[in-house]
Amino acid sequence: MAQLRQRQLYSGVTLLVFVLVMVSGFNLAADRNGGSFWGGLKNFFDYPSEVVGEAAEKAAELPAHFKTFFPALVETINIAGVSTLIGALLAIMLSLLSTRGLARWPRMIFFFRRVMDIMRAIPEIVIALILIFVLGGGPVPAMIAIAFHTTGALGKLFSEVNENADLKPVDGLSSVGANWTQRMMLGVVPQVAPNWLSYALLRFEINIRASAILGFVGAGGLGYELKNAISWGQGKFDEAGAIFLLLFLTIVVVDQVSSHFRNKLTHGSAGGH
Amino acid sequence: MADLSAHYTAADKLFLRKRMWNFGLPALVLAYLVYVFFAFDVPALVEKASAQNAKSLVTDMYSHKVHVTRDNRNGEVGVAIEGEKKGRYPEGTAPEWVSLGEETVIELGDGHVVIYGPETISYDIPGYGLVTATPKRSSGVNATFPEGRLPNWINASKNRVAIETEAGRLTVTRNKTEVFRYFTGWELFFFTLDSPYHGLGFGALMGKAFSGEAGAILSDFWNNPMWLHKDVAWAIFETILMAFLGTFGAAVVALPLSVLAAKNFAKVLAVRFAIRRVFDFIRGVDSLIWTIILTRAFGLGPLTGALAMLITDTGTFGKMFSEALENVDNKQIEGLQSTGARPAQRFRFGVIPQITPVLLSQVLYFLESNTRSATIIGAITGGGIGLLLTQAIITQKDWEEVTYYIVLVVLMVMLMDQVSGWLRRRLIKGDESGH
Numbered sequence: 001m002a003q004l005r006q007r008q009l010y011s012g013v014t015l016l017v018f019v020l021v022m023v024s025g026f027n028l029a030a031d032r033n034g035g036s037f038w039g040g041l042k043n044f045f046d047y048p049s050e051v052v053g054e055a056a057e058k059a060a061e062l063p064a065h066f067k068t069f070f071p072a073l074v075e076t077i078n079i080a081g082v083s084t085l086i087g088a089l090l091a092i093m094l095s096l097l098s099t100r101g102l103a104r105w106p107r108m109i110f111f112f113r114r115v116m117d118i119m120r121a122i123p124e125i126v127i128a129l130i131l132i133f134v135l136g137g138g139p140v141p142a143m144i145a146i147a148f149h150t151t152g153a154l155g156k157l158f159s160e161v162n163e164n165a166d167l168k169p170v171d172g173l174s175s176v177g178a179n180w181t182q183r184m185m186l187g188v189v190p191q192v193a194p195n196w197l198s199y200a201l202l203r204f205e206i207n208i209r210a211s212a213i214l215g216f217v218g219a220g221g222l223g224y225e226l227k228n229a230i231s232w233g234q235g236k237f238d239e240a241g242a243i244f245l246l247l248f249l250t251i252v253v254v255d256q257v258s259s260h261f262r263n264k265l266t267h268g269s270a271g272g273h
Numbered sequence: 274m275a276d277l278s279a280h281y282t283a284a285d286k287l288f289l290r291k292r293m294w295n296f297g298l299p300a301l302v303l304a305y306l307v308y309v310f311f312a313f314d315v316p317a318l319v320e321k322a323s324a325q326n327a328k329s330l331v332t333d334m335y336s337h338k339v340h341v342t343r344d345n346r347n348g349e350v351g352v353a354i355e356g357e358k359k360g361r362y363p364e365g366t367a368p369e370w371v372s373l374g375e376e377t378v379i380e381l382g383d384g385h386v387v388i389y390g391p392e393t394i395s396y397d398i399p400g401y402g403l404v405t406a407t408p409k410r411s412s413g414v415n416a417t418f419p420e421g422r423l424p425n426w427i428n429a430s431k432n433r434v435a436i437e438t439e440a441g442r443l444t445v446t447r448n449k450t451e452v453f454r455y456f457t458g459w460e461l462f463f464f465t466l467d468s469p470y471h472g473l474g475f476g477a478l479m480g481k482a483f484s485g486e487a488g489a490i491l492s493d494f495w496n497n498p499m500w501l502h503k504d505v506a507w508a509i510f511e512t513i514l515m516a517f518l519g520t521f522g523a524a525v526v527a528l529p530l531s532v533l534a535a536k537n538f539a540k541v542l543a544v545r546f547a548i549r550r551v552f553d554f555i556r557g558v559d560s561l562i563w564t565i566i567l568t569r570a571f572g573l574g575p576l577t578g579a580l581a582m583l584i585t586d587t588g589t590f591g592k593m594f595s596e597a598l599e600n601v602d603n604k605q606i607e608g609l610q611s612t613g614a615r616p617a618q619r620f621r622f623g624v625i626p627q628i629t630p631v632l633l634s635q636v637l638y639f640l641e642s643n644t645r646s647a648t649i650i651g652a653i654t655g656g657g658i659g660l661l662l663t664q665a666i667i668t669q670k671d672w673e674e675v676t677y678y679i680v681l682v683v684l685m686v687m688l689m690d691q692v693s694g695w696l697r698r699r700l701i702k703g704d705e706s707g708h
Contacts, residue, residue, distance in 0.1 A: 022525075025518050029579050032511070032656070034572025047569035075312075082309045085302060121686035123648040125659070126679055129666040134327045139313045213561045213649060217663070223561065230565060244562055252557040 055241030065242035069225055073246055075139050076221035077254075079214075080207035083143045087150025088200045091116075094151065095158035096184055101167055104180050116159075119152030128214045142219035146210050150203055161195045162188065198265040201258040208254050212247055222247055326669075333672035337460035338441075341371055341379050343389050343450040345408045350377050350389060354460045355670075359498045362466060370454070379452050381440035387452050394450050396436060396443050406434050406445045414445050459673050461499050468493040505661065505678070509685055511575050512657030515650070516643040516689070519582025524636045527587045531594035538598060548591070555588030560646070564653050575656035582643055582650060590636070597631045598624070633700050637693040644689040648682055658682055 030037045055062065097103050098112035124145040131141035169187035178186065215223020222243060229240040340356040343349070352367045354360030367373050370380045377389040384399040395405045402419030404427075409415065413431040428435040436443045442453040464471040470478060470493055482490055495503050533539045534548040564581040571577045606623035614622065651659030658678060665674045 018521075022518065022521060025514055026522075026576070026579075029511075029514060029518060029574070029576040029656075033574030033576035034655075035570070035574075035577075037571065037576060040567075040571035043570045044566075047566055078309050078312060082306065085305070117687060117690075118683055121645070121683040121690075122679065123645050123659075123682065123686075125649045125652055126662060126666075126675075126682070129663060130330070130675070133666065133669060134330065135318055135322045138318060140315060140318050143313070209559050209561070212559055213653075216561060216653065226561075226565075244558075247559060247562065248557050251559055252553070255557070 051237045051241045051244065054237035055245075058238040061238055062242055062245075065239055066246060069222065069239075069243055069246055072215075072220075072222045072225045073250060076211050076215060076223070077208065077250070079139050079143050079146065079211040079219075079221055080204055083146035083150055083211070084200060084204045084207050086143075087147040087203070088154055088196070090147070090151040091154035091158050092196065094155040095162055096188070098155070099159045099162040102162055102165070102170070102184070102188060113159075116152045116155040119148055120156065121152070122149065124149045124210055124214060125217060128219050129217065132218055137218050137220065137224075139220040142211055142214040142221070145214060145219075146207050149210075150207060154199060154203055157199045158192075158196055161192045161199070165191045194265045198262045201262050201265075205251075205255055205258050208251060222250075329670075330672050332455070333670065334676045335459075335673075336455050336457050337673060338453040338455045339368065339460075341367075341377070341387075341389075341452040341454070343377070343394075345446075345448050345450055346410075348391065354466075357499070359465060360461060379454075381438075381452070381454050383440050385438060385440035387441075387443055389450060394443075394445055398436070398438060404434075404436065406450075408445055408447050408450065410447060413447055416445070459677070461497070463497070464493050465497055465499050468497075500674070500677070505658070505681065508658040508661050509681060512647045512651055512659065513644060513685065513689070515575050515579045515582065515647040515657055516640060518579040519647070520586060520636060520640045520643050522579065522583040523586035523590050523639075524632070526583070527590035527594055528632075530587070531591045531598060534591060534595040535598035537601070537603075549595075552588045552591040552595075555584060556592070560585040560650065561653075564650055568654055573655035575651070575654075578647060578650045578654040578656045581654065582646060586639060586643070589639075593635055594628075594632060597628050597635075601627045630700065634697045637697045637700075641686070641689045641693045645686050658685070 026037075094112055094116055097105070098109050098116065100106070100109065103109050103112075124142075127145035127148055128141045131144055135141055165188050169191070170183050173183045173187045211219075211221055212223040212226075215221035215225075216227050218224065218227075226240065226243045226247070229236055229243055232239075337355055339352065339354050341350065341352050342356070344351075350373060351364075352362040352371055362368070365373065370382070372378045375391065379387040379389070381387065385397070387394070387396045393405050393407045395403060397403050401424070404416065404418055406414050406416040414434050416429055416434045418427070418429070423429060426437045428437075432447055434443075434445045441455060444451045461471070470481070470490055473481070478490060530548055530552075534545055534552065536545065539545045539548075560581055563584050564577070567577045567581050567584075571580065601624055605627065606619050609619045609623045647657060648659040648662070651657035652663040653659075658681065662675065662678045662682070665671045665678060
């Protein structure tokens with residue numbers, strides 16, 4: 001009973017500290033903010049309703065806007081697609097090199113893991129901005145930046161998948177004299193490919209969002225168009241509205257399609273293949 | 274026999290299909306990459322890419338330059354690190370490789386000497402010869418060179434002469450003469466020139482620290498006007514604060530909503546359906562759009578960033594939490610029910626102990642990834658290290674500061690990764706042993 005009371009006391013104190021930290025944190029953040037919290041809360045719906053109102057007024061022009069911004073949408077999807085693809089290919093290599101039992105050079109496991117940690121830790125925006133300085137604006141800096149981060153993020157997940165792979169096929173292959181590449185391609189990849197693919201699809205969803213954000217800082221695609229549209233301000237809200245809508249629909253469709261395939265991959269693999 | 278041949282055909286078909294995959298998939302990937310190569314217009318990009326920018330970026334990341342500047346209109350000479358006001362040597366002082374006077378003699382090392390005379394600037398380049406330039410307001414830069422064709426590291430016109438050697442760089446225009454000398458390392462990282470501790474070794478500093486100057490030394494470092502350690506530390510804190518408020522705020526908002534969206538707790542279908550669509554909507558409206566809307570309402574700053582993350586993650590957490598709630602084991606709840614526990618008690622003792630470890634570990638995962646997102650969102654909403662980073666990148670010359678910030682961001686994210694992993698292990702273990 002005494003123990004229970006002590007436990008309850010601990011829980012209570014933890015909860016109290018948590019609440020205090022949250023409240024003072026929000027106050028601190030609000031002090032440093034341009035506008036106040038309560039003032040902002042009142043205006044929260046001003047901008048969305050202005051955009052929606054103006055877009056609804058000019059609803060007839062929306063299809064034309066969709067047509068105008070369609071190439072930008074394709075660019076955003078391509079940025080995400082290529083960077084996921086390249087990132088996943090690099091991640092496959094790095095993850096195989098940093099999994100115990102599979103690594104080509106077991107002594108280098110630590111090194112490759114740290115490489116992935118660093119690749120994961122650098123925010124995409126940093127690489128994108130630096131590359132914009134060197135390469136000029138456009139989709140390529142965003143693509144490289146996202147691929148870089150994707151390599152680190154997927155590499156970690158892939159190597160967790162690899163750790164669960166059965167090593168018997170690998171042993172069998174090495175007993176008949178297969179080299180490292182052959183052992184990996186024939187012994188490991190067939191086992192882990194469905195899980196890899198599932199993670200890569202999840203990453204693709206994330207990368208669509210990332211490519212929209214990077215576009216906003218000048219790296220092409222829908223985000224770039226959005227930045228231009230909202231900086232024109234009132235009178236051009238129909239364009240901003242059209243882009244908001246396109247982005248929303250893209251994200252929802254990609255999420256749905258990808259989660260459908262991921263379900264199939266993770267649940268279907270038990271029965272078939 | 275007929276049976277066996279059917280197997281043969283099936284095996285052949287399977288092999289054919291495998292072969293198609295094995296060759297078809299790489300071919301498809303390659304075709305896509307080729308398409309994107311041209312869609313992104315990579316050939317034009319390679320042409321446009323600035324090797325000069327890349328070079329200055331990389332050199333600036335690990336080295337700094339000292340400017341020795343002469344105002345050609347009045348003959349005044351000043352020395353400044355990176356040409357910045359905060360890095361300027363006090364009037365009449367200079368580093369030892371520059372001797373000020375009637376004639377200013379600048380030794381660039383390896384025998385390279387530039388002399389700022391009263392009228393004429395001369396640069397003695399070993400292995401090439403003497404270059405002189407006499408800048409005049411009326412007739413431009415009157416430069417003389419050794420006999421022969423000009424080498425390509427000298428760029429001369431009527432009004433401007435630029436000489437770039439491995440020792441440094443000299444630029445003469447009608448109004449200004451400037452010499453750059455490059456040094457490895459970050460300049461004035463610890464103390465600026467006006468601090469009495471500038472140029473002291475580690476041992477000397479420690480000696481002074483122990484004789485009672487530790488406070489002054491720390492304050493000079495902390496308030497370094499060039500590197501702004503104080504502001505950087507604050508920015509890092511602000512970024513972590515944004516991530517913390519966003520993540521845990523979202524968890525607090527999402528928890529009650531997720532109960533309403535879980536099949537086994539919310540019996541009314543309409544409510545469940547409505548809440549789920551709200552979660553889907555929030556997740557579908559990307560964090561970028563939320564950030565824009567919130568910036569309009571709340572202005573720029575860390576609170577806006579925190580709220581943007583809070584809203585976006587509420588959608589994600591809501592979905593994840595309600596799934597976790599639907600997976601709770603009913604036995605514990607039934608057991609409590611058999612002892613006559615009320616619904617609130619059943620929830621407190623039957624459900625919460627089961628879901629806490631799952632939810633906390635999900636939230637902690639997000640804390641780590643949100644630290645990185647906070648850097649990105651901060652760049653848009655103007656808060657934390659993201660703001661400092663973008664500002665430093667936009668100046669296009671403070672690459673040493675960019676490097677410094679990147680190192681700090683990487684360390685910050687790794688630290689959060691460690692902390693969240695450690696907390697996750699501790700909390701989950703603690704919960705398994707207790708209750």
